[in-house]
Amino acid sequence: MRVLGMISGTSHDGIDVAMVDFELVGSVLEGRVRHTASTPYPGELRSRLIAALPPAPATLAEVCELDTLIGQSFAAAAASAIEAAGPADLVVSHGQTVYHWVEGTHALGTLQIGQPAWIAERTGAPVLSDVRIRDITAGGHGAPLVSVLDGLLLGAYEGGAGALNLGGIANMTVVRGDALYAYDLGPANALIDAVVTSRGLHPRGFDEDGRIAASGRVDERLLEVLLDEPYYRLPAPKSTGKELFHLAYVESALARAGVTIGDADLVATLTELTVRTVAHEVRAAGVGTLVVSGGGCRNPVVMDGLRAALPGVSVAPSDDFGAPADDKEAIAFALIGWLTAHGLPGTVPGGTGAAGARILGTLTPGAGPLVLPAPVTAPPRALRLA
Structure with missing residues (x-):
């Protein structure tokens, strides 16, 4: 299964992508990294994003516009990756975190923007997004998801x-x-x-x-x-x-x-x-x-x-x-996409503090019917990247 992982992290400087071919061989998941790239945000968009982040106030109008513009930027980055490396069976978009609601040692909510429908419309591929919130509903912090x-x-x-x-x-x-x-x-x-x-x-x-x-x-x-x-x-x-x-x-x-x-x-x-x-x-x-x-x-x-x-x-x-330092998080979200598509949790309770492991994300269909692979009954024991 070929999965495109995408993320803009807390440096909010641009979008990292990684196209990975996954194959489960026995108990080992083999991942061949086919393509990686980093696309900076346009200067004006990054400036608007920085200006809207806490502790600055932001209107719902500005959040809506940023959600659209960042979604379009992710869609363009996904299209470029697919043009370079071939079609993806699934795109995983972490989007851009704009608020992570924590009180003391408890995470109560999180917000990532970058409307995934723009990616699905541009590429025709199904898109997995909102990958952090399910862990938070189980008492976790929704972070760091790279721990899986x-x-x-x-x-x-x-x-x-x-x-x-x-x-x-x-x-x-x-x-x-x-x-x-x-x-x-x-x-x-x-x-x-x-x-x-x-x-x-x-x-x-x-x-x-x-x-x-x-x-x-x-x-x-x-x-x-x-x-x-x-x-x-x-x-x-x-x-x-x-x-x-x-x-x-x-x-x-x-x-x-x-x-x-x-x-x-x-x-x-x-x-x-x-x-x-x-x-x-x-x-x-x-x-x-x-x-x-x-x-x-x-x-x-x-x-x-x-x-x-x-x-x-x-x-x-x-x-x-085996995990390129600049691309590791994008690869991690591609891995989470593979796990979700096969009905497997994308978290480890010790990694986030959740009550239990959870299957992550929300799916946006692509151009055709949403077709997922057959579920895998047992999670892989190891990951080998090349």
């Missing part, structure tokens, strides 16, 4: 492993055999990107290759204030997002710290925040291997900082394990 891929990919790794994703938010899955748990650690790139974008420090809105951070110095007083965030002390399972970690959060921390620092020093301090918070959680997990994906793994200041802070841990990109 981590469990299948790393379950056989002797001694256990941690799978770290450094997107806008950092999340980690700890895998030991058949057991796993996962949760959001805190900001990875979210605060860095907010500062870089608001101050015009890079035209693409992020610290490319960590150059800004490398040119600055960490302000220990500001870092102390940032590390005092109550979220870090909450027990897992837990999830967070840009509802908490946004530009105003940085400005408030600067005011509480009573410091005035330059742009490079601010970016360096926020980068060190990511390193400190992630390293703390990895040490607590007691894993000897850390497999890293997401845009943050391309930042040498972050990666060098993690290696220095974790001298007994092997830190490597997920590319070394």
Whole structure:
């Protein structure tokens, strides 16, 4: 079965896609990655999206328009992938998260926009969307959903492993055999990107290759204030997002710290925040291997900082394990699509905190009748990517 996975993550910079051919061979699910791509949002659309995100107010009219425009952008990205790699049996669209409703350690709701009907109309393929909400209805956080891929990919790794994703938010899955748990650690790139974008420090809105951070110095007083965030002390399972970690959060921390620092020093301090918070959680997990994906793994200041802070841990990109670091989340949503199509859960309770595993998503039919493959009675025991 050929599945196209699509996502725009918490960095909200564009759409990542992965076309994967899946075949179940015995108890092993083999996935051949046929095509990957990343399509940036048009500049005006990204600006509108950023302006509408919390804590800014947004009208229902603006939400409706963004839902349409983002849906059309996803449809264009899907059409390009199909043109390059051939037709898909199923498209899985995560869409764009615009609000993740969490109170304390409980997720109460989540909203992803990017109307899937535009994708179905443009491609003729059925579309699976709204993949997080069913887990939340079962008491989970709807995140991190990539944990289902981590469990299948790393379950056989002797001694256990941690799978770290450094997107806008950092999340980690700890895998030991058949057991796993996962949760959001805190900001990875979210605060860095907010500062870089608001101050015009890079035209693409992020610290490319960590150059800004490398040119600055960490302000220990500001870092102390940032590390005092109550979220870090909450027990897992837990999830967070840009509802908490946004530009105003940085400005408030600067005011509480009573410091005035330059742009490079601010970016360096926020980068060190990511390193400190992630390293703390990895040490607590007691894993000897850390497999890293997401845009943050391309930042040498972050990666060098993690290696220095974790001298007994092997830190490597997920590319070394068959999952390209820039495409892992898109591949994960393609996997969730395969699982849903075969009547299998796309979550692991330990990964989200839900009461039980759930089949995920809402289906939008394509151009013809909705035809699903025969159900699979037993889930795969492992995933092999190539």
